[in-house]
Amino acid sequence: MAFFGRSSAAEGAASVEFERTDAEWRQRLSPEAYKVLRGHGTERAGTSPLNLEKRPGVFHCAGCDLPLFDAATKFESGTGWPSFYRPLDNAIGTREDRSFFMVRTEVHCRRCGGHLGHVFDDGPPPTGLRYCMNGVALAFRPTAGA
Numbered sequence: 544m545a546f547f548g549r550s551s552a553a554e555g556a557a558s559v560e561f562e563r564t565d566a567e568w569r570q571r572l573s574p575e576a577y578k579v580l581r582g583h584g585t586e587r588a589g590t591s592p593l594n595l596e597k598r599p600g601v602f603h604c605a606g607c608d609l610p611l612f613d614a615a616t617k618f619e620s621g622t623g624w625p626s627f628y629r630p631l632d633n634a635i636g637t638r639e640d641r642s643f644f645m646v647r648t649e650v651h652c653r654r655c656g657g658h659l660g661h662v663f664d665d666g667p668p669p670t671g672l673r674y675c676m677n678g679v680a681l682a683f684r685p686t687a688g689a
Contacts, residue, residue: 561607561655572606579677580606580657583642583649588623591678596625600685607655608682609634612674620666620673625681627674628666635674637662650674 563571568581578584593602602612602625611634612627620626633653640649640661650659659680666673 559654559656561609563655568606573679575679576605579680580604580652580655580659583658584677585660586624586677586679590623591625593625593678593681593683594623596683598683598685600683601631602627602676602681602683604652604655604657604659605680605682606652606657609652609654611635611652611659611681612676614683614686618667620675622673622675624660624675625678626666627676628668628670628672630674635659650676 565581569577572580575584575586579586596614596617598614600614601610602614602617603610610631612630616627616629618626618628630650636651636653636656637648638651640647647661647663650662651657652659657680658677660674660676663673663675664671
């Protein structure tokens with residue numbers, strides 16, 4: 544189902560390995576996480592505690608627990624959302640997002656197709672990319688002893 548040119552979370556994902564019914568997703572996720580991961584919503588800027596997370600560790604998909612970003616690639620973008628300059632290998636997928644009368648690159652979880660956020664080309668070296676993620680779409684796992 545498209546909404547202003549945007550597909551549902553799993554629709555358009557190349558190969559979704561982790562599938563659930565809508566009822567199962569609603570049971571598994573908080574209402575806020577469901578709205579973002581399955582409905583392409585966006586949390587309000589500055590509301591995620593993960594924006595302030597500074598410990599070593601890994602950020603996982605809140606939908607299927609796939610590791611997505613190493614905390615060492617997180618940086619303060621000033622946007623109000625957790626931002627990273629590089630995902631882990633084979634963690635994410637991207638597709639064109641033409642919603643809200645603009646063209647952006649949407650980022651989704653490679654395994655479950657859940658919407659994570661968008662990637663922009665105004666990030667820091669070494670990639671020059673800013674993966675601007677919804678904190679509610681992520682789960683943080685600190686490194687043991689951190």
